[in-house]
Amino acid sequence: MTTFDTPPSTQARSTGPTVQEVLGAEAERQVVPSALLIESAADFGVADLPKERYLDKAYHDREVAKMWSKVWQMACREEDIPNVGDSINYEIVDESIIVVRTGPTEFKAYVNSCLHRGTQLIRGKQSVQSFSCPFHGWSWNLDGTMRNLPCQWDFPQLDKSTMSLPEVKVDTWDGWVFINLDPDSGTLPEYLGQILPAHFEQMPLKSRFKAAHVQARVPANWKATMEAFIESYHVFITHPQIVSITGDHNTQYDVFDQHSNRMVTLIAVPSPSLGDSVDDEEIVETYAEFLGSNEPTEIPEGKTARDVASEIHRTEFTKLYGVDMSKMSNTELIDAIEYALFPNFIPWAGDGFPIVYRFRPDGDNHQACIVDVMLMGMCPEGIDPPTAAVHWLDAAPGSDSPDWTTAPELGPLGAILNQDMANLSRVQRGLRASKKDVTFSAYQESRIRHFAHILDRYLEA
Numbered sequence: 001m002t003t004f005d006t007p008p009s010t011q012a013r014s015t016g017p018t019v020q021e022v023l024g025a026e027a028e029r030q031v032v033p034s035a036l037l038i039e040s041a042a043d044f045g046v047a048d049l050p051k052e053r054y055l056d057k058a059y060h061d062r063e064v065a066k067m068w069s070k071v072w073q074m075a076c077r078e079e080d081i082p083n084v085g086d087s088i089n090y091e092i093v094d095e096s097i098i099v100v101r102t103g104p105t106e107f108k109a110y111v112n113s114c115l116h117r118g119t120q121l122i123r124g125k126q127s128v129q130s131f132s133c134p135f136h137g138w139s140w141n142l143d144g145t146m147r148n149l150p151c152q153w154d155f156p157q158l159d160k161s162t163m164s165l166p167e168v169k170v171d172t173w174d175g176w177v178f179i180n181l182d183p184d185s186g187t188l189p190e191y192l193g194q195i196l197p198a199h200f201e202q203m204p205l206k207s208r209f210k211a212a213h214v215q216a217r218v219p220a221n222w223k224a225t226m227e228a229f230i231e232s233y234h235v236f237i238t239h240p241q242i243v244s245i246t247g248d249h250n251t252q253y254d255v256f257d258q259h260s261n262r263m264v265t266l267i268a269v270p271s272p273s274l275g276d277s278v279d280d281e282e283i284v285e286t287y288a289e290f291l292g293s294n295e296p297t298e299i300p301e302g303k304t305a306r307d308v309a310s311e312i313h314r315t316e317f318t319k320l321y322g323v324d325m326s327k328m329s330n331t332e333l334i335d336a337i338e339y340a341l342f343p344n345f346i347p348w349a350g351d352g353f354p355i356v357y358r359f360r361p362d363g364d365n366h367q368a369c370i371v372d373v374m375l376m377g378m379c380p381e382g383i384d385p386p387t388a389a390v391h392w393l394d395a396a397p398g399s400d401s402p403d404w405t406t407a408p409e410l411g412p413l414g415a416i417l418n419q420d421m422a423n424l425s426r427v428q429r430g431l432r433a434s435k436k437d438v439t440f441s442a443y444q445e446s447r448i449r450h451f452a453h454i455l456d457r458y459l460e461a
Contacts, residue, residue, distance in 0.1 A: 016272035062367030193257025211377030
């Protein structure tokens with residue numbers, strides 16, 4: 001892999017303004033986070049990737065054995081389990097993990113299986129002072145030590161002092177709780193690398209709260225599903241209602257430390273595919289319509305369409321959250337700034353689209369996955385709003401996919417997600433019929449190639 005401070009001249013780029021041209025000009029009159037004023041393209045070649053990575057059970061089994069068992073995975077937000085004894089069950093394939101708050105700032109993680117006959121100790125989310133098996137009553141303290149063994153006289157082979165729950169590595173970053181199933185893995189800071197934490201110091205999620213959390217089953221491999229969300233190449237065809245306000249094909253794609261990458265998509269800039277057919281007035285009016293705003297859309301002299309769209313966004317979100325957003329730059333307010341941490345954690349920065357995605361296999365089914373969509377809200381200092389409960393979406397009648405607009409907490413994102421999800425069952429079915437491997441672009445799908453490169457490294461270890 002080769003990494004560049006500026007895009008290599010050998011790679012083609014779309015027409016239209018670059019992200020750095022627009023942000024550089026805005027930085028002359030606004031405080032733009034320095035994290036957004038850098039570019040780090042990478043070249044992973046143009047070779048096809050084998051379609052078996054989405055279809056073969058044997059490939060999935062290798063992922064389970066060599067990747068999912070080795071990587072740091074986001075399990076929950078800290079505020080999901082705010083009090084001592086609050087616990088949540090995180091599952092990945094056949095693994096079931098208890099994540100519990102054991103102190104004001106301390107967390108533990110255990111294998112969620114009774115040491116008697118294997119019964120799950122918790123399901124979902126609950127608040128406990130001990131973990132008790134619902135089958136025979138064996139129980140454990142929050143620190144994992146055994147609390148009670150009913151009829152201990154009938155288990156002469158057991159010593160309670162050696163019957164602690166097996167621990168799983170756990171750590172936190174920026175308000176998120178991560179687990180790692182490999183006791184010999186490196187630390188979470190080592191895994192995160194330097195870039196991701198440094199960038200989120202400037203645009204933190206730590207101070208935010210989970211305003212919405214929607215979860216659903218999607219009939220496609222987890223990689224095929226995630227890959228639909230880490231490129232903007234699809235916007236022109238899949239999301240025609242936002243093409244006039246989305247700089248899709250001139251999105252900037254960056255590769256950072258070994259596990260992280262990013263894309264920055266300009267908003268209130270039309271797709272280069274539209275040429276000069278969209279004027280500034282239409283851009284602002286379309287943006288206001290997208291937000292459902294009745295704010296004025298006139299463009300004063302000396303202002304740009306992005307300035308006015310940002311002001312509309314600032315006004316609407318200030319009303320929504322009750323916070324001062326006056327010092328936020330255009331790019332923080334409206335642009336799609338999406339980071340990704342291998343293998344499946346996709347947090348957005350800035351305020352324009354405070355989204356977080358997570359993608360996991362649906363249990364041991366490699367041709368379906370579970371998708372989490374979260375919206376991270378802001379609140380005035382001193383206010384501690386409750387974190388959103390998970391809203392599970394069932395498939396719509398007569399469909400293999402849910403209707404995301406039935407989750408009103410997602411706002412206009414619901415319609416966008418419906419368009420994305422409509423593609424995915426067709427992707428999975430078409431891959432089964434395909435007689436060739438999978439083709440990706442060199443630049444616009446470079447984040448997909450990057451994650452495939454990382455996955456190959458785990459599978460070949």
